[in-house]
Amino acid sequence: xxxxxxxxxxxxxxxxxxxxxxxxxxxxxxxxxxxxxxxxxxxxxxxxxxxxxxxxxxxxxxxxxxxxxxxxxxxxxxxxxxxxxxxxxxxxxxxxxxxxxxxxxxxxxxxxxxxxxxxxxxxxxxxxxxxxxxxxxxxxxxxxxxxxxxxxxxxxxxxxxxxxxxxxxxxxxxxxxxxxxxxxxxxxxxxxxxxxxxxxxxxxxxxxxxxxxxxxxxxxxxxxxxxxxxxxxxxxxxxxxxxxxxxxxxxxxxxxxxxxxxxxxxxxxxxxxxxxxxxxxxxxxxxxxxxxxxxxxxxxxxxxxxxxxxxxxxxxxxxxxxxxxxxxxxxxxxxxxxxxxxxxxxxxxxxxxxxx
Amino acid sequence: xxxxxxxxxxxxxxxxxxxxxxxxxxxxxxxxxxxxxxxxxxxxxxxxxxxxxxxxxxxxxxxxxxxxxxxxxxxxxxxxxxxxxxxxxxxxxxxxxxxxxxxxxxxxxxxxxxxxxxxxxxxxxx
Numbered sequence: 300x301x302x303x304x305x306x307x308x309x310x311x312x313x314x315x316x317x318x319x320x321x322x323x324x325x326x327x328x329x330x331x332x333x334x335x336x337x338x339x340x341x342x343x344x345x346x347x348x349x350x351x352x353x354x355x356x357x358x359x360x361x362x363x364x365x366x367x368x369x370x371x372x373x374x375x376x377x378x379x380x381x382x383x384x385x386x387x388x389x390x391x392x393x394x395x396x397x398x399x400x401x402x403x404x405x406x407x408x409x410x411x412x413x414x415x416x417x418x419x420x421x422x423x424x425x426x427x428x429x430x431x432x433x434x435x436x437x438x439x440x441x442x443x444x445x446x447x448x449x450x451x452x453x454x455x456x457x458x459x460x461x462x463x464x465x466x467x468x469x470x471x472x473x474x475x476x477x478x479x480x481x482x483x484x485x486x487x488x489x490x491x492x493x494x495x496x497x498x499x500x501x502x503x504x505x506x507x508x509x510x511x512x513x514x515x516x517x518x519x520x521x522x523x524x525x526x527x528x529x530x531x532x533x534x535x536x537x538x539x540x541x542x543x544x545x546x547x548x549x550x551x552x553x554x555x556x557x558x559x560x561x562x563x564x565x566x567x568x569x570x571x572x573x574x575x576x577x578x579x580x581x582x583x584x585x586x587x588x589x590x591x592x593x594x595x596x597x598x599x600x601x602x603x604x605x606x607x608x609x610x611x612x613x614x615x616x617x618x619x620x621x622x623x624x625x626x627x628x629x630x631x632x633x634x635x636x637x638x639x640x641x642x643x644x645x646x647x648x649x650x651x652x653x654x655x
Numbered sequence: 656x657x658x659x660x661x662x663x664x665x666x667x668x669x670x671x672x673x674x675x676x677x678x679x680x681x682x683x684x685x686x687x688x689x690x691x692x693x694x695x696x697x698x699x700x701x702x703x704x705x706x707x708x709x710x711x712x713x714x715x716x717x718x719x720x721x722x723x724x725x726x727x728x729x730x731x732x733x734x735x736x737x738x739x740x741x742x743x744x745x746x747x748x749x750x751x752x753x754x755x756x757x758x759x760x761x762x763x764x765x766x767x768x769x770x771x772x773x774x775x776x777x778x779x780x781x
Contacts, residue, residue, distance in 0.1 A: 324662035624772030
């Protein structure tokens with residue numbers, strides 16, 4: 300919101316400040332809504348193409364001409380024109396609310412994601428914390444959907460989500476601690492700015508928190524694993540295992556309501572990729588020093604995000620799914636003790652080598 | 656600062672308006688021909704047997720209880736991590752003791768076998 304005072308003084312001085320603030324927020328929300336829709340459309344298409352080519356298939360090829368690029372739009376239209384079925388036994392009120400919560404939680408996180416040094420709708424001083432909190436809302440929505448459907452598969456999916464989300468929320472927060480300790484702030488923009496120069500004043504890739512110390516590298520890998528679990532991606536897609544639970548928590552959802560769940564899933568994938576990029580991989584800082592960075596900042600940021608999204612898709616078609624006891628064991632016996640170790644290790648490293 | 660939280664409120668309203676608006680708009684285009692079989696609960700094409708709202712594995716509740724303890728711990732860690740640079744060794748020692756106590760808790764839960772999803776059957780000692 301850096302441009303709000305500027306806008307107010309230059310163009311809209313006749314209007315009260317609060318109106319300008321709300322106007323800018325409304326425009327930002329509109330742009331982000333379009334962005335979420337775009338991300339979902341492109342990511343779904345990309346996922347189909349990536350998975351197809353990994354299995355030596357072609358994937359969508361006809362709709363739209365060029366490599367079936369309109370396939371997701373066509374599917375969206377199809378979902379829009381389908382009948383909306385609310386099962387007779389369902390808890391109707393919760394059933395209607397669940398997609399709103401899931402989509403709302405995913406969308407709200409976009410308010411605090413900076414796409415460039417000043418390209419952020421709401422430059423919160425607790426950005427990291429806010430995004431973690433919003434991703435927890437998605438879990439509530441999924442559990443609600445599972446409960447309200449009055450369907451055995453849905454409820455199993457919902458309960459598994461509860462266990463999985465609750466468990467993996469802890470490691471994903473614990474593994475962010477070393478980064479916050481280094482940056483000394485929860486503001487995402489400032490965390491990225493603190494990655495411009497690293498140890499010995501080296502710029503570029505050495506400034507990224509990923510390469511600051513061995514504990515941070517370990518933290519990054521563990522954080523990435525737990526972010527996969529938080530976005531319900533394979534190998535952690537237990538809430539919607541097609542081969543066991545039909546479709547998990549959204550078995551009973553049809554048409555447009557199902558489309559919202561689907562959109563939220565891909566929106567969340569982008570949030571997870573953006574968080575990995577911003578916190579560990581230097582955000583919009585390129586591989587080289589900022590003085591010789593020719594690509595615009597948002598392009599660098601989006602390139603890194605796309606790389607993470609591609610990695611997520613790659614993992615989906617590479618790894619088989621975990622069993623629930625393995626999932627829990629990985630979280631509680633491996634990621635959480637490692638998270639505690641990383642915090643202590645990073646704190647010691649900072650104290651000894653970098654004289655905090 | 657309040658302007659930034661106002662933006663989040665606007666986001667919330669836009670999200671709700673978007674979903675609600677879509678559903679209302681959708682009403683004009685979609686068919687609406689319900690009949691009892693269609694509104695039946697899906698159970699692989701069979702008549703549903705019994706309700707799904709039954710008693711669940713106790714593991715889920717134990718995970719929830721352990722989660723609360725560790726989530727509160729994470730909450731305490733956030734402010735500590737932000738000011739760690741300024742406080743230095745003092746903050747390190749304080750948090751080390753805090754983490755140590757929690758690690759003892761984790762070790763206890765682990766030893767008790769509550770981190771196993773499938774509890775090993777207890778064999779009577781002879």
